[in-house]
Amino acid sequence: MYSKIMIPVDIRHTDQMNKALSVAVDIAKLYGAQLHIVGVGQSTPSEVAHTPTEYAEKLTAFAAERSKALGVTFTPHTEISHDLAIDLDNVLKRTADAIGIDLIIMGSHVPGFAEHFFASNAGYLASHASMSVLVVR
Numbered sequence: 001m002y003s004k005i006m007i008p009v010d011i012r013h014t015d016q017m018n019k020a021l022s023v024a025v026d027i028a029k030l031y032g033a034q035l036h037i038v039g040v041g042q043s044t045p046s047e048v049a050h051t052p053t054e055y056a057e058k059l060t061a062f063a064a065e066r067s068k069a070l071g072v073t074f075t076p077h078t079e080i081s082h083d084l085a086i087d088l089d090n091v092l093k094r095t096a097d098a099i100g101i102d103l104i105i106m107g108s109h110v111p112g113f114a115e116h117f118f119a120s121n122a123g124y125l126a127s128h129a130s131m132s133v134l135v136v137r
Helices: 011-014 019-032 051-070 084-099 121-128
Strands: 004-009 035-040 073-080 103-107 132-136
Touching: 004 019, 004 084, 011 132, 019 035, 019 051, 019 103, 019 132, 035 051, 051 073, 073 084, 073 103, 084 121, 121 132
Parallel strands: 004 035, 004 103, 035 073, 103 132
Antiparallel strands: none
16 A cells, blocks of 8 residues: 655654654554655754764664664655755745655644644644555644
8 A cells, every 4th residue: 555655854853753653653664665754954053963974874773763763764865955944845845746645643742832823834734745645743
C-alpha cells in the first residue's frame, strides 16, 4: 500500500520525534516501505546551524543515529529555505512530490492558542498534499 514514507523533522525538537518515527517504522515494516527523513534548514545562520552544510551534517547524523537505534534505514533529505515562516509548508509538499512519497507521517503538538487562528504545518499538508498524511500527537 505504501512504498515511500516521509517524516519531516525539526532538528531543534528531535526529542519530540520518537513517537512519529516509531509509527513510521512500524508502517514501513508492514509494507516494506522506504523511510525518508526531511529537514528544512535556513540559508542564514540560526540556533540550529550556522550554514546549510552544517544543517545537512546534523540531519544526516540524526538519521544515522535513529536508523541504528530503530533497526531501519532513514534516508536524509535536506532542503533549504530563505524564510521558514513563509515557505516551510510548500518546501515539504514540493519535496514529497519530488521523492514520490505516498505517505507523510508528521509529529504534532497539542494545539495552543495560536493554532486556533493559524494553520499548523501538519494541518496544511493534510489539506493540500496529494498523498496521505498521518499526524501523530
